[in-house]
Amino acid sequence: MAHRTAKSWILRRPTADQPPRVLPTRDLDRGFRADLATGHNAANRSRRSVNELIALARGGEPLITDPDFVLLDCGSRDIKFIRYENSRIADMGWNAECGASMGFTIELLSTYYDLDYATVPVPDRGFSVTCGVLGMSRIFDAVIAGASETEAVSRFVRGIAMNAYRFAGSPETLYLSGGLCDNPLFIGSFPCKVIPLGRFVLLTGLLEIIKQK
Amino acid sequence: MPAKKIGIVGIPPLAVIKKLKDRECNIVDLDEPQIHLGMDVGSLYLPKVYCAILRTVVVNALYLDLDEIYIDVGPGKCDCALHVATILEDILKIPVNRTRNLDSEPFGTPISRTRMPLFEKFMAITRGVMSDSPHPPMEPCRPAAGFWGVPPRDFSILSLFPDTTHVYGWTRCMENKTPADLGLETYVNSAVPTVFFAQSFCAKTALAHHLARLHPHSLYLDCDLAAGNSARAKIEAFLELSGAKRPDGDQV
Numbered sequence: 371m372a373h374r375t376a377k378s379w380i381l382r383r384p385t386a387d388q389p390p391r392v393l394p395t396r397d398l399d400r401g402f403r404a405d406l407a408t409g410h411n412a413a414n415r416s417r418r419s420v421n422e423l424i425a426l427a428r429g430g431e432p433l434i435t436d437p438d439f440v441l442l443d444c445g446s447r448d449i450k451f452i453r454y455e456n457s458r459i460a461d462m463g464w465n466a467e468c469g470a471s472m473g474f475t476i477e478l479l480s481t482y483y484d485l486d487y488a489t490v491p492v493p494d495r496g497f498s499v500t501c502g503v504l505g506m507s508r509i510f511d512a513v514i515a516g517a518s519e520t521e522a523v524s525r526f527v528r529g530i531a532m533n534a535y536r537f538a539g540s541p542e543t544l545y546l547s548g549g550l551c552d553n554p555l556f557i558g559s560f561p562c563k564v565i566p567l568g569r570f571v572l573l574t575g576l577l578e579i580i581k582q583k
Numbered sequence: 584m585p586a587k588k589i590g591i592v593g594i595p596p597l598a599v600i601k602k603l604k605d606r607e608c609n610i611v612d613l614d615e616p617q618i619h620l621g622m623d624v625g626s627l628y629l630p631k632v633y634c635a636i637l638r639t640v641v642v643n644a645l646y647l648d649l650d651e652i653y654i655d656v657g658p659g660k661c662d663c664a665l666h667v668a669t670i671l672e673d674i675l676k677i678p679v680n681r682t683r684n685l686d687s688e689p690f691g692t693p694i695s696r697t698r699m700p701l702f703e704k705f706m707a708i709t710r711g712v713m714s715d716s717p718h719p720p721m722e723p724c725r726p727a728a729g730f731w732g733v734p735p736r737d738f739s740i741l742s743l744f745p746d747t748t749h750v751y752g753w754t755r756c757m758e759n760k761t762p763a764d765l766g767l768e769t770y771v772n773s774a775v776p777t778v779f780f781a782q783s784f785c786a787k788t789a790l791a792h793h794l795a796r797l798h799p800h801s802l803y804l805d806c807d808l809a810a811g812n813s814a815r816a817k818i819e820a821f822l823e824l825s826g827a828k829r830p831d832g833d834q835v
Binding site: 421422423424427448452458459460461462463464465579582583 | 800802813816817819820821823824825830
């Protein structure tokens with residue numbers, strides 16, 4: 371069972387004593403085919419692929435007890451959300467274009483500027499950015515205007531978080547899925563209560579789908 | 584003398600269709616892609632950021648060697664068509680006849696409510712525009728899902744829906760031959776999970792958005808020229824998560 375684009379998350383079997391392994395997709399054997407997968411590479415690298423929105427919803431169902439919730443997945447390439455009302459799907463969105471490359475860009479910037487997001491304070495305000503790629507020019511402009519690289523990047527991250535928050539419908543409480551759950555600057559940049567569920571929500575969804583089968 | 588080739592845009596009044604059929608004209612629906620050329624060939628005359636249906640109309644009109652055009656510009660179509668009529672009149676050397684279809688005699692909506700692949704339903708309804716007679720009765724089915732809106736520019740999304748999908752909105756008005764019937768256009772079944780389809784830059788996107796907000800189980804979907812992967816994924820997920828379609832793709 372596998373999920374994802376640049377990094378593959380491999381779960382050999384659904385047991386508690388065997389946690390998922392994360393490895394770059396390029397390190398996978400060329401002939402590797404997962405039994406079940408979701409993500410952009412899923413159709414090419416698996417025997418059966420599942421739509422990411424369905425995997426997200428099915429993953430959220432056992433993890434969230436609230437009958438009304440918004441669950442947002444911030445991936446490296448795109449963002450997507452599902453909203454449940456009375457334990458039933460009420461709305462959803464998948465922004466693969468204008469919200470593109472948010473997670474990827476945030477990771478890229480930490481490497482480029484040698485930043486540890488755990489030590490970067492949440493800024494008072496963020497940039498107005500619509501996507502990772504277009505937002506980068508704001509960082510360069512801020513640095514030219516005298517801001518430190520750390521401050522500029524933190525304002526960029528806050529802008530990205532605000533954009534994701536609005537995309538998800540500006541909820542009071544937001545359940546978060548994806549690798550950015552491990553980024554305290556990103557989490558702290560949301561203007562609402564954030565409950566991080568970790569990066570394996572979609573894998574949980576795949577497990578649920580297997581169970582239903 | 585060969586039959587005249589007449590292009591129609593929207594749904595001209597029944598009297599016009601009857602007249603064209605009496606004259607044994609060859610009627611061509613300009614709302615549908617008839618020419619296998621890129622849409623950019625019409626960008627000299629229409630902005631690229633514009634309704635994909637009307638951009639299709641212009642491309643068809645430029646290359647189909649038509650004798651005449653009937654374009655509905657009344658409340659049964661849209662203001663954009665009114666302006667496109669002006670453009671067509673200026674760039675073509677054929678008569679461009681504006682109509683305002685206020686027909687109110689209902690022809691019925693058997694196709695919208697029967698069990699049939701949604702793609703075929705839309706084909707039957709859009710072909711029906713060129714007919715002056717109602718469709719024969721068909722047995723209605725219990726709806727598992729609903730599709731509200733105008734016929735999409737990209738029909739491929741229709742194959743994602745179950746055969747028991749009922750058609751609502753302006754497409755149902757098309758079948759009923761009452762395109763200006765706002766009451767019928769706004770009719771929805773609140774018990775049926777419904778996709779409210781909006782063709783980007785169409786004035787009806789506001790109505791789609793409004794009705795989707797009021798509907799207890801809806802998905803608002805905006806698509807331009809072709810539906811991308813995210814649009815397809817949203818439809819697929821909505822239908823499966825709302826129980827309208829089984830995970831294996833089987834009908835409910």
